[in-house]
Amino acid sequence: MLVTSLGGWASDTAATQSQLATLKKSISYLQSQLKNDLKKQTKAASALADVEKEIGELGKQVHQIDQKILTLKVDLTGFESEKKRLENQLADKKERLIELVRQQYRLGQQPRLLLLLNQRDPEQLSRMLKYYDRFSSAQAAELREFQQLLANLKNTHLSIGTTKQAMLDQKAQLDKQLSDLQEVRQSRESTLAALNKQIKEDKNRLSQLQANRTRLEKVLKEVEKSVSLANLTQNNQKFRTLKGKLKAPAKGKTRRRFGHVQDNIRYDGLLISGKTGDRIEAVHHGRVVFSDWLRGYGLLTIVDHGDGYMTLYGHNDALLKETGDWVAQGEQIATLGNSGGYAEPGLYFAIRYKGKAINPASWLSNR
Numbered sequence: 001m002l003v004t005s006l007g008g009w010a011s012d013t014a015a016t017q018s019q020l021a022t023l024k025k026s027i028s029y030l031q032s033q034l035k036n037d038l039k040k041q042t043k044a045a046s047a048l049a050d051v052e053k054e055i056g057e058l059g060k061q062v063h064q065i066d067q068k069i070l071t072l073k074v075d076l077t078g079f080e081s082e083k084k085r086l087e088n089q090l091a092d093k094k095e096r097l098i099e100l101v102r103q104q105y106r107l108g109q110q111p112r113l114l115l116l117l118n119q120r121d122p123e124q125l126s127r128m129l130k131y132y133d134r135f136s137s138a139q140a141a142e143l144r145e146f147q148q149l150l151a152n153l154k155n156t157h158l159s160i161g162t163t164k165q166a167m168l169d170q171k172a173q174l175d176k177q178l179s180d181l182q183e184v185r186q187s188r189e190s191t192l193a194a195l196n197k198q199i200k201e202d203k204n205r206l207s208q209l210q211a212n213r214t215r216l217e218k219v220l221k222e223v224e225k226s227v228s229l230a231n232l233t234q235n236n237q238k239f240r241t242l243k244g245k246l247k248a249p250a251k252g253k254t255r256r257r258f259g260h261v262q263d264n265i266r267y268d269g270l271l272i273s274g275k276t277g278d279r280i281e282a283v284h285h286g287r288v289v290f291s292d293w294l295r296g297y298g299l300l301t302i303v304d305h306g307d308g309y310m311t312l313y314g315h316n317d318a319l320l321k322e323t324g325d326w327v328a329q330g331e332q333i334a335t336l337g338n339s340g341g342y343a344e345p346g347l348y349f350a351i352r353y354k355g356k357a358i359n360p361a362s363w364l365s366n367r
Helices: 017-040 043-106 112-118 122-201 205-229
Strands: 254-256 270-273 279-281 286-294 298-306 309-319 332-336 346-353 356-358
Touching: 043 122, 043 286, 043 298, 043 309, 205 286, 205 298, 205 309, 286 309, 298 332
Parallel strands: none
Antiparallel strands: 254 270, 270 346, 279 332, 286 298, 298 309, 309 332, 309 346, 346 356
16 A cells, blocks of 8 residues: 655645545556565565565454444443433422422312302402413423433433444454454464574575665655655645654654664664554654555555655554555554564664655654
């Protein structure tokens, strides 16, 4: 899934459908190249890509179901509160009706005709008729209100029942998805074991690592070129003014820093530790320009912030944003994972300026 943009998440007016279509068309061949490149990889590497994509899709579905259940819980709380309010009103209304019946009893339940026949004083008769009319009208109004409250309470009971059933249905679906996800994760373990065995036997490990880096560079180059072809309005809030002020995309500790050298490869980002499923948040608003699996980086999201700045989020367990999505600062865009062949969960986070890697730690407020 390739996506694009420049500019602000709040206003999408400049990014017309035709502009987005032009952009997608200009970078669509990159997806084809990635697919062809995947076919050329070893069987174990291709299998890892397939199984991690499946984990990502299932993880996204689990996240969506969790959000639905959360919404239903909020609805249920509201319905339960409404039920309590209506029951209190009905109790008050019931007491009021009982009092009206008592008043009627004290009047001797006299119909209007008897009042006319029994009264001799015209002024007294006039007062009694007015009182009787007001009393009858109040009684009728109280009865109507009581009946309406009963109807509202019945509807609330139905809403509660419907919401609880919907929660049960969503929970059953969630359990099924979690079961499927567990099976796929177990499949990944065996696939990863086979790949690691192959890597140990491979004399060209360094060349493979370098090839992974080259793939990312190629993706970034093509994305930058494609973004420049789209005539999209830039946002007035500049990314470059936020150095040292950005909130980290994940809460964990930094496990590997920018510039760290391993296997003769210089690390060009941060590796932030965490648990599988932790929130990954966009550090600044922008638009997703890449959302796919890339060898060496797993499920990778790239967000364009305009002025040549992009942020990269790799090794995700699930990608939550689709083609063309605007994202806000602090908005969840993925869940933390270990895709890309890693044994331990962690987030690869990098910042690029016009394709060049820059130290993310100097841009974050708490690193």
